[in-house]
Amino acid sequence: MTPPRTEGNGGGFPLRTGNSFEVQSPHKVKSPTPKVRSDFPFYSAILGVSGIYLLLILGMLVADVWYTSTNVSVREISSILRNEYIRSSVRLTLVTCTVTAILSILVAVPTGYLLSRYQFRGKTLIDAVLDIPIVLPPLVVGLSLLLLFNKMPPWGPSFEKMLGGNFTYNVPAVILSQFTVACAFAVRTMRNTFDQISPRAEQVALTLGCNRGRAFCFIVVPEAWRGISTAGTLAWTRAMGEFGPILVFAGAIRGKTEVLSSSVFLEVSVGNLEGAVVVSLMMVTIAIIVLVAVRMWDKGSREDFYHD
Amino acid sequence: MIRLEKLHVRAGDFCLSDISLEIPKGQYGVLMGKTGSGKTTVLEAICGLKEVLSGKVFFDGYDVTHARAGARGIDFVPQDTTLFSTMTVQGHLSFGPSIQRWSRKEIAERVEELADCLGIRSLLKRKPYGLSGGERQRVSLGRALAVRPQILCLDEPLSALDEDTQGEMRDLIRRMVRENDITTLHITHSRAEAEEMADCIFRLEDGSLKQ
Numbered sequence: 001m002t003p004p005r006t007e008g009n010g011g012g013f014p015l016r017t018g019n020s021f022e023v024q025s026p027h028k029v030k031s032p033t034p035k036v037r038s039d040f041p042f043y044s045a046i047l048g049v050s051g052i053y054l055l056l057i058l059g060m061l062v063a064d065v066w067y068t069s070t071n072v073s074v075r076e077i078s079s080i081l082r083n084e085y086i087r088s089s090v091r092l093t094l095v096t097c098t099v100t101a102i103l104s105i106l107v108a109v110p111t112g113y114l115l116s117r118y119q120f121r122g123k124t125l126i127d128a129v130l131d132i133p134i135v136l137p138p139l140v141v142g143l144s145l146l147l148l149f150n151k152m153p154p155w156g157p158s159f160e161k162m163l164g165g166n167f168t169y170n171v172p173a174v175i176l177s178q179f180t181v182a183c184a185f186a187v188r189t190m191r192n193t194f195d196q197i198s199p200r201a202e203q204v205a206l207t208l209g210c211n212r213g214r215a216f217c218f219i220v221v222p223e224a225w226r227g228i229s230t231a232g233t234l235a236w237t238r239a240m241g242e243f244g245p246i247l248v249f250a251g252a253i254r255g256k257t258e259v260l261s262s263s264v265f266l267e268v269s270v271g272n273l274e275g276a277v278v279v280s281l282m283m284v285t286i287a288i289i290v291l292v293a294v295r296m297w298d299k300g301s302r303e304d305f306y307h308d
Numbered sequence: 309m310i311r312l313e314k315l316h317v318r319a320g321d322f323c324l325s326d327i328s329l330e331i332p333k334g335q336y337g338v339l340m341g342k343t344g345s346g347k348t349t350v351l352e353a354i355c356g357l358k359e360v361l362s363g364k365v366f367f368d369g370y371d372v373t374h375a376r377a378g379a380r381g382i383d384f385v386p387q388d389t390t391l392f393s394t395m396t397v398q399g400h401l402s403f404g405p406s407i408q409r410w411s412r413k414e415i416a417e418r419v420e421e422l423a424d425c426l427g428i429r430s431l432l433k434r435k436p437y438g439l440s441g442g443e444r445q446r447v448s449l450g451r452a453l454a455v456r457p458q459i460l461c462l463d464e465p466l467s468a469l470d471e472d473t474q475g476e477m478r479d480l481i482r483r484m485v486r487e488n489d490i491t492t493l494h495i496t497h498s499r500a501e502a503e504e505m506a507d508c509i510f511r512l513e514d515g516s517l518k519q
Contacts, residue, residue: 198390200386200388200390201390201391201392203352203355203357203377203384203386204384204386204390204451204452205392205403205407206356206357206376206377206378207355207356207357207377207378207380207382207383207384207452208378208383208403208404208407208408208451208452208455209378209379209404209407209408209455210378210407211376211378214407218403218407219392222392222394222395223392223393223394225394
């Protein structure tokens with residue numbers, strides 16, 4: 001890391017002489033190179049603090065890999081990977097996370113745009129409500145979904161009955177559990193994205209004959225594309241890590257509503273730590289593949305963005 | 309012709325009131341004022357991008373006070389050019405005509421014509437990233453002129469350019485608006501720029517307009 005170059009002191013700036021600051025005119029500067037204290041403590045502090053956190057993250061991954069390599073044989077790994085329940089869990093995870101990410105984008109793009117561009121009464125309240133899924137304990141999100149679908153509305157049949165009784169403890173409940181939390185993160189990301197895009201470009205499009213919808217589709221969406229891909233990735237990986245709401249609202253039913261996070265829980269609950277660790281490593285691998293794939297695709301589109 | 313009658317608009321935390329001006333058809337009007345005096349707000353109200361609290365805006369005798377921005381036949385070259393970052397220069401020139409559903413042949417001819425007039429033929433396949441200030445300004449001007457507007461609004465079009473490029477752009481803008489008989493409102497804080505380009509000069513001071 002190269003520290004920023006220290007410029008010589010300009011005329012009229014406070015110069016440190018001894019223990020006091022005094023303003024000197026350019027003609028009265030005593031030393032052309034005023035003494036500036038070392039930047040070493042600053043760089044040590046920022047590198048030290050960020051390094052400790054990085055070590056924690058890498059340490060967790062190393063622990064998983066080390067435990068697996070010393071306690072689980074290749075044959076055991078292969079038998080876990082061929083286990084029918086684990087395979088079905090991988091399939092369900094890939095499908096539900098993808099559906100959740102798509103739904104989250106479809107909701108987050110218009111919601112983020114609304115919050116970023118318009119001022120209206122109750123906006124602060126709506127903004128706070130949209131953060132509720134992020135701040136609520138995961139089990140409470142699951143319990144609330146369970147109550148909403150099975151005890152509401154207070155009159156007439158419940159939503160669960162209206163939907164034919166196939167929602168709670170079924171795959172749609174897995175998706176809704178993931179979506180409820182993942183979408184809140186996607187909304188935050190999209191709002192930040194739109195905040196950083198100047199409304200001027202849309203206004204120019206409006207004067208050229210676009211209505212709001214066309215200006216949004218032709219100008220705003222292409223400019224926000226990187227934010228949309230980030231929000232989608234965040235929603236996908238967030239959905240894969242979701243467990244609390246799924247456990248309460250969809251259950252961890254082997255081969256039916258079992259996703260990878262539930263598999264870890266089920267393996268640990270029957271004392272199969274090896275199985276749990278192998279599934280965890282699969283989740284880490286899938287998350288890394290998704291992140292790297294999106295970054296590479298994003299890099300490609302950025303180069304395309306700068307050049308032709 | 310642009311005519312404002314006792315226009316009243318909110319500009320941030322203050323109001324502009326009693327703004328009246330008239331720029332005859334084909335003339336070049338310059339609106340001067342200090343930074344923060346509300347010049348851009350007047351321009352936004354004329355373009356239909358800012359709500360008018362009271363007063364009227366007329367273009368060629370038609371009341372457009374409450375008309376939508378795209379229905380006014382006015383085009384806008386914003387400060388700092390604001391190009392569409394994901395679109396090629398050619399895309400910028402053809403954007404307005406394609407939104408207004410011109411035929412492909414008409415669009416292609418118009419793009420060719422503008423690329424020659426503005427001297428940006430070699431940039432047609434490029435995206436805004438990496439274009440110089442003068443090139444960006446030409447593209448922004450081309451995007452606005454593509455749909456053959458009757459009225460053009462320019463917000464500080466020369467302020468970000470070096471002196472040589474300023475001179476070139478000044479000549480180019482004057483030539484393009486004269487050739488196409490466009491009524492123009494140009495905003496600037498530079499007296500020299502205003503005196504050199506304007507047929508009529510208006511000054512915005514303390515929230516009201518002086519000619």
